[in-house]
Amino acid sequence: MFLKLITIIFFILLFQSLKSSSQSLTYTNGFNPPNNISLQGITTVTPNGLLKLTNTTVQKTGHAFYTKPIRFKDSPNGTVFSFSTTFVFAIHSQISILSGHGIAFVVAPKPSLSSGTASQYLGLFNITNNGNSSNNIFAVELDTIRSTEFNDIDDNHVGIDIDSLTSVESFRAGWWDEKRQFKNLSLISRKPMQVWVDYDGGTNKIDVTMAPFNEDKPSKPLVSTVRDLSAVLLQDMFVGFSSATGSVLSEHFILGWSFAVNKNAPPLDLSKLPKLPRFVPKKISEFFKIGMPLISLFLIFSAIFLICYIVRRKRKFAEELEEWEKEFGKNRFRFKDLYYATKGFKEKDLLGSGGFGSVYKGVMPGTKLEIAVKKVSHESRQGMKEFVAEIVSIGRMSHRNLVPLLGYCRRRGELLLVYDYMPNGSLDKYLYNTPEVTLNWKQRIKVILGVASGLFYLHEEWEQVVIHRDVKASNVLLDAELNGRLGDFGLARLYDHGSDPQTTHVVGTLGYLAPEHTRTGRATTATDVFAFGAFLLEVACGRRPIEIQHETDETFLLVDWVFGLWTKGNILAAKDPNMGSEFDEKEVEMVLKLGLLCSHSDPRARPTMRQVLHYLRGDAKLPELTPLDLSGSGMMFGFQDGFSELGMSYSSSVFKGFTGGSSIADSLLSGGR
Numbered sequence: 182m183f184l185k186l187i188t189i190i191f192f193i194l195l196f197q198s199l200k201s202s203s204q205s206l207t208y209t210n211g212f213n214p215p216n217n218i219s220l221q222g223i224t225t226v227t228p229n230g231l232l233k234l235t236n237t238t239v240q241k242t243g244h245a246f247y248t249k250p251i252r253f254k255d256s257p258n259g260t261v262f263s264f265s266t267t268f269v270f271a272i273h274s275q276i277s278i279l280s281g282h283g284i285a286f287v288v289a290p291k292p293s294l295s296s297g298t299a300s301q302y303l304g305l306f307n308i309t310n311n312g313n314s315s316n317n318i319f320a321v322e323l324d325t326i327r328s329t330e331f332n333d334i335d336d337n338h339v340g341i342d343i344d345s346l347t348s349v350e351s352f353r354a355g356w357w358d359e360k361r362q363f364k365n366l367s368l369i370s371r372k373p374m375q376v377w378v379d380y381d382g383g384t385n386k387i388d389v390t391m392a393p394f395n396e397d398k399p400s401k402p403l404v405s406t407v408r409d410l411s412a413v414l415l416q417d418m419f420v421g422f423s424s425a426t427g428s429v430l431s432e433h434f435i436l437g438w439s440f441a442v443n444k445n446a447p448p449l450d451l452s453k454l455p456k457l458p459r460f461v462p463k464k465i466s467e468f469f470k471i472g473m474p475l476i477s478l479f480l481i482f483s484a485i486f487l488i489c490y491i492v493r494r495k496r497k498f499a500e501e502l503e504e505w506e507k508e509f510g511k512n513r514f515r516f517k518d519l520y521y522a523t524k525g526f527k528e529k530d531l532l533g534s535g536g537f538g539s540v541y542k543g544v545m546p547g548t549k550l551e552i553a554v555k556k557v558s559h560e561s562r563q564g565m566k567e568f569v570a571e572i573v574s575i576g577r578m579s580h581r582n583l584v585p586l587l588g589y590c591r592r593r594g595e596l597l598l599v600y601d602y603m604p605n606g607s608l609d610k611y612l613y614n615t616p617e618v619t620l621n622w623k624q625r626i627k628v629i630l631g632v633a634s635g636l637f638y639l640h641e642e643w644e645q646v647v648i649h650r651d652v653k654a655s656n657v658l659l660d661a662e663l664n665g666r667l668g669d670f671g672l673a674r675l676y677d678h679g680s681d682p683q684t685t686h687v688v689g690t691l692g693y694l695a696p697e698h699t700r701t702g703r704a705t706t707a708t709d710v711f712a713f714g715a716f717l718l719e720v721a722c723g724r725r726p727i728e729i730q731h732e733t734d735e736t737f738l739l740v741d742w743v744f745g746l747w748t749k750g751n752i753l754a755a756k757d758p759n760m761g762s763e764f765d766e767k768e769v770e771m772v773l774k775l776g777l778l779c780s781h782s783d784p785r786a787r788p789t790m791r792q793v794l795h796y797l798r799g800d801a802k803l804p805e806l807t808p809l810d811l812s813g814s815g816m817m818f819g820f821q822d823g824f825s826e827l828g829m830s831y832s833s834s835v836f837k838g839f840t841g842g843s844s845i846a847d848s849l850l851s852g853g854r
């Protein structure tokens with residue numbers, strides 16, 4: 182009876198132990214629905230039943246555990262039973278040569294591994310608990326990244342891990358075929374592969390075997406080690422998978438799985454396993470879906486922008502070039518160069534503006550030559566050809582008393598004349614209104630002589646007669662040695678094509694205009710001489726030809742005043758008090774008288790520039806004149822009669838530089854500015 186009871190108890194125990202020790206599970210038709218499987222992290226089950234441990238989210242972990250505990254031992258201090266598992270996996274990486282980080286089959290004390298971190302920790306451990314024997318974790322890693330901190334052998338290996346990512350034993354992924362030949366396998370090949378893990382409770386041998394999909398289990402394991410897991414595994418444990426992503430977008434799949442204690446894992450019916458999705462580089466397709474329109478939009482916008490830029494630039498630097506200009510090629514400047522030379526015609530580089538336009542200082546990009554660019558606005562094409570021909574011919578002139586004209590450039594409604602830069606500016610600023618720097622007589626006579634020989638050159642020495650049309654102090658520029666150089670020649674002509682006497686445009690500056698010029702509208706060498714006479718008086722007296730006394734509102738005429746002093750026998754009183762005391766009285770007197778003679782209202786009474794030069798150089802003596810001679814011979818200082826006509830005969834175009842404010846007369850009288 183007692184024996185019977187003992188026997189019954191023994192059989193119950195044996196039955197119990199057998200019952201617990203032959204636990205097994207099989208997932209061969211996929212994991213959908215995920216019966217008794219706990220999904221954690223980014224792990225999901227696909228509609229067709231794949232266990233998708235990770236999707237393409239970076240730096241994440243995914244876990245899947247069988248929810249029921251597995252009894253590995255009889256008692257907490259017992260020895261671990263034999264166990265066996267097999268599974269089919271695949272890894273899809275977005276990049277074919279790189280993936281991250283791998284899959285681990287895991288036996289853990291709890292059905293979760295929430296403290297396991299991503300990347301190289303494979304979701305198994307973290308930096309603090311890695312290697313701690315109280316983890317009680319057994320794992321087989323399929324590692325696709327080489328982590329040197331865990332002594333990984335390469336980036337494609339299979340390893341046996343006990344409480345640590347530093348594998349107990351590992352080998353590069355592959356298998357031994359029937360002929361016992363080793364064949365490499367690539368974990369990240371996107372192909373399904375099968376793995377077997379077997380533990381023999383008797384011999385403590387752990388074997389990990391691997392093979393390509395549809396191959397039988399190789400007889401020779403890939404990784405093999407002897408280790409008693411009794412100290413590692415607790416009595417009840419949980420089995421499952423752990424995976425983690427790093428920075429490379431990778432999907433880790435389990436297609437099928439079986440596990441058993443104390444017997445071989447049930448074989449998987451490979452034909453029933455869910456199919457892997459066709460590999461689509463998802464991120465790339467998304468990238469193309471969202472990125473392509475963005476990129477094309479961006480490209481279109483940049484193209485539009487570029488076109489606008491080019492068009493604007495083209496327009497900005499547009500020039501006019503006509504057939505007839507070809508022959509003047511080398512005198513023609515490119516607008517672009519002038520634009521850069523003057524730094525875009527900045528206000529700061531403005532040297533001044535005169536009746537014809539603004540003058541800018543510039544430095545030629547290539548030659549570093551200092552230039553002055555005169556911008557003349559010019560609407561009509563009329564006379565342009567002649568004018569350009571003339572300035573080009575002027576460009577060929579070289580005389581030390583002319584401002585060298587280097588060339589020109591033509592744009593719509595704009596003409597640009599390029600001159601040598603004259604460092605000392607125009608003469609007028611040394612003469613009027615208590616200037617900061619004045620010139621002594623020696624300097625003045627040098628300037629006068631220079632201007633006279635420049636004008637003589639234009640009138641008689643050049644191959645054709647060139648009439649300056651606008652001789653005046655502000656058109657005389659001083660070079661580095663304070664030589665007087667005539668500038669602006671010929672420019673007046675651009676506005677002064679007096680072919681039709683009815684619409685004659687007289688160009689010049691009030692006070693320098695000969696009376697017959699305003700009457701007939703014709704500029705001649707004699708009208709230049711008249712202006713030169715006014716210039717002589719200007720330089721000698723330091724006063725403008727016409728001034729308006731603001732208090733009395735009276736017009737002051739320089740010629741009349743000098744003439745008046747002469748009749749009183751005191752012509753020297755007219756000289757500029759600012760020019761110091763060192764001067765030759767005779768010379769000053771001669772210049773003043775010559776100035777009056779040139780200002781004669783009768784053009785026939787005026788000397789020619791040749792004669793003027795003779796007088797100035799002292800080669801000829803100025804005729805002994807008395808005031809009576811001049812007035813007796815009908816000398817009239819023509820301003821009075823000229824002035825009355827000016828209102829009508831002056832072309833407004835000449836004075837387009839004026840900006841409102843004071844009366845017209847004021848502006849006229851202030852010298853064309």
Ligand SMILES: Nc1ncnc2c1ncn2[C@@H]1O[C@H](COP(=O)(O)OP(=O)(O)O)[C@@H](O)[C@H]1O
Nearest residue numbers: 532533534535536540553600601602603607655
């Ligand atoms: N080649 C040059 N070098 C230096 N300064 C110049 C040059 N040409 C003109 N300027 C300056 O620009 C100013 C305006 O010149 P311009 O238009 O010729 O005057 P205006 O029409 O009154 O004769 C002048 O007063 C002078 O100071």
Ligand SMILES: *[C@@H]1O[C@H](CO)[C@@H](O)[C@H](O)[C@H]1NC(C)=O
Nearest residue numbers: 205206207215216217218249
């Ligand atoms: C899984 O769970 C289902 C119901 O939740 C249960 O009927 C079945 O027995 C379980 N399977 C295993 C292998 O434990």
Ligand SMILES: *[C@@H]1O[C@H](CO)[C@@H](O)[C@H](O)[C@H]1NC(C)=O
Nearest residue numbers: 222223224225235236237238
């Ligand atoms: C990955 O899976 C998680 C959890 O299911 C989800 O929140 C996430 O959006 C998924 N990421 C991608 C890229 O599919």
Ligand SMILES: *[C@@H]1O[C@H](CO)[C@@H](O)[C@H](O)[C@H]1NC(C)=O
Nearest residue numbers: 255256257258259260412416
């Ligand atoms: C298990 O072993 C530990 C020490 O190794 C001992 O303290 C404990 O009593 C043992 N338990 C059983 C049930 O034998």
Ligand SMILES: *[C@@H]1O[C@H](CO)[C@@H](O)[C@H](O)[C@H]1NC(C)=O
Nearest residue numbers: 296297298306307308309310
């Ligand atoms: C690592 O895991 C352990 C539990 O195993 C946890 O106590 C610890 O806080 C974790 N450390 C980090 C840094 O996550």
Ligand SMILES: *[C@@H]1O[C@H](CO)[C@@H](O)[C@H](O)[C@H]1NC(C)=O
Nearest residue numbers: 309310311312313314315316
């Ligand atoms: C191992 O982990 C346990 C519990 O998490 C802890 O008490 C112990 O200090 C750890 N040992 C080492 C060596 O870190």
Ligand SMILES: *[C@@H]1O[C@H](CO)[C@@H](O)[C@H](O)[C@H]1NC(C)=O
Nearest residue numbers: 335337353355363364365366
């Ligand atoms: C297998 O891989 C290893 C290293 O990854 C390499 O050295 C070896 O040549 C490969 N063998 C074959 C047959 O491709």
